[in-house]
Amino acid sequence: MKSIIVFVAIFLASVFVDAKINAINEAQQSKRRCWSSGNGKLAQFWDEGSRIDRGKYWYECRNGELEPRGCFGENDERMFLYQTYMSNGYEIECALDAKGYLGFKFVSCTPDGQQKYKVGQTWEDSKKMYWFECKQDGPYLKIEVGGCITHDKTRHIKLGERYDFGEYSYECMRKYNGSIQMCSVGCIHKGQHYNVGQQWPDGEFLYYCKLNGGRCQKVCVGCQYRNKRLYDGDRYHKDETVYQCEVRSTKFGHKPVGCVIRDDGGSTVERVIGCKWYKTLPNAKVEQTCIVEDSKAMIKTLGCVFVYKGYDTLFLYPGTYTIWTQQMDKKSMGVACLDNNDEPRLETFDVSEIPTKTIGLKYDQPRG
Template sequence: MIIAAILLALIAGVFADINSDMAARRRCWSAGNDQPARWWDEGARVDRGRYWYECQNGELQPRGCFNDDKERMFIYGTFVKNGYESQCIIGADNYLQFKFSACVPEGVGRKEPGQTWEDQDKMYWFECQNDDPYLKIAIVGCMTHDKTKRLKIGESYEDGDYLYECQTKYNGSVQMCSVGCVHKGAHYKIGESWPDGDYIYYCKINHGRCQKICVGCQFRQKRLYDGDRYQKDDTVFQCEVRPDKFGHKPVGCVVRDDKGDTIERVVGCKWFSETPESKVEMTCVMEGEKTAVKTLGCIWVHKGYDTLFLYPGTYTQWTQSVDGPALAVACKETSNGRFRVETFPPDQVSTRAAGLKLDQPRGG
């Protein structure tokens, strides 16, 4: 019995030494937990910087990371800060590290690299892009004004009479800019002008936006600007350009004299066509979209004095003295539409005053 007890004690001591030796071999030597290097027992948790480990079989096994708020997280855990999601991983070198795993723009949600989205006002669109070893939220374009189509930076589109382009400004910001005008399908840059029908148009910039305006008129392939005049069908037209209207405005009559020379008379102007024996008073009037020369009346000049006034298309009889011969005086239309004074004996009234209206004589 004594021998058996001794043998059991010896065996127990051997196993105790073996267990103690095995436990010593499973310990880990490392600094950690804000302490200098020392031995850590099997299963001990060791924090080193932003990472933490567990002592297993004499080696520190990576178990996780600490986020920016110093909260403990396991491998593959994530946290979000400043619009980006970071993930605790084991890298290709078998060391713990952080990897940017997603973009998390405010109010939009989690976006993985390559995914795109639009801002809440649908003015721009963005992409979560790789920027090794980081990620970045990049603005890659603009939205059209109707919020239905995406444009990349540098692309343009038509909206009514204007051309817009998504541009990067000098300060790096991205903006939809008005860059030109559209007229009947053709594009015109700022500063360009072009004819269309009876008018000249110009593409200008006004408070950052393009504006298509009329700057002149076109007549027989000639460009006219505000105040320029031209003659057409015996009417003088003036190119009129105002902020609120534009047009070819009739402003005068083309009057030809007996020699065939022409002179321009403005609307409302009155003048006389004179001979030694007569004066014909005329004026320039508007008739619809044109002007016309209208005769106001005829004046018969006798012995150098304006003696009788007659309306166009009338005649009268005049006696020079009580015992002198009578005389018929008429304001007659000629073959060219003008009027002239004619005098003739009263016995020729039936032939030479045919179609005219008898009028009372008036002083000239």
């Protein structure tokens, strides 16, 4: 009986010790388990080493705490911490923030999904028309058009910046529809800059900076004479010539269009090219016309008309003479048409004076 009691006591003592050891082991084990929701389940204890997925991130249970291990990419692909993936032109990294929390970090711009650009770096489009920059935008990055590339493909021009190329000025502009374009904004003439709509004189002509089909163009719109601006059709007098400012799409110039005639009273009359008229003298009329010679208009004498008793009696060409045999005071006389020193005149003389009065003249038959 006594031996039975001793056995029972030993057994109970052994059970108590095992229970206490198990309780200690369970307590130690519970300290290494993690309490969390995840994997589509409500909050519960997770064993050491368990993997727990929570939204876009996943963890492992380590020593009773959730240890960040990675993220889920764009297509829910599991990725480890500090791995990256490409999305919509950007490289995105699974990373820890300053407080140790999992998150996504934009690390570079990759417009083609291959070449990577850090913040502040620039690149050009395939046609070398524009350049781009990778810029910080809060916690994100953004690809932004920085501006245009010069015509010779050597320089980057910022939006709103101007530069000169050839005889024109250009500005990199953002159009009303948001597009970026290098636009003509002015003309350059002998080192001077002129905006669209401005005029300027140069020598004998007047120029204008115009916009034609989106491009600037220097065109002649007028003439310049003695600090006076003239436009198409305007006239002026110079050296007895009437000049007209002529501006056409294919040519421009100072065109001689007439002669300046001064009468005895000092008044001036314009005679157009090809016009004919008579200059009246005491005993004659001189027929004249206006012609162009060496880019100047000039008066040319066509002939002299001898007037006798109010009638046009005979006609002589300049530089000729004749003998008028009809009776004038009952005798013949010589008649000459002289055009010396731009002072045309008809001269009559006695036939006995022919040897001295006709030197350098040519005889001609009188014409009625």
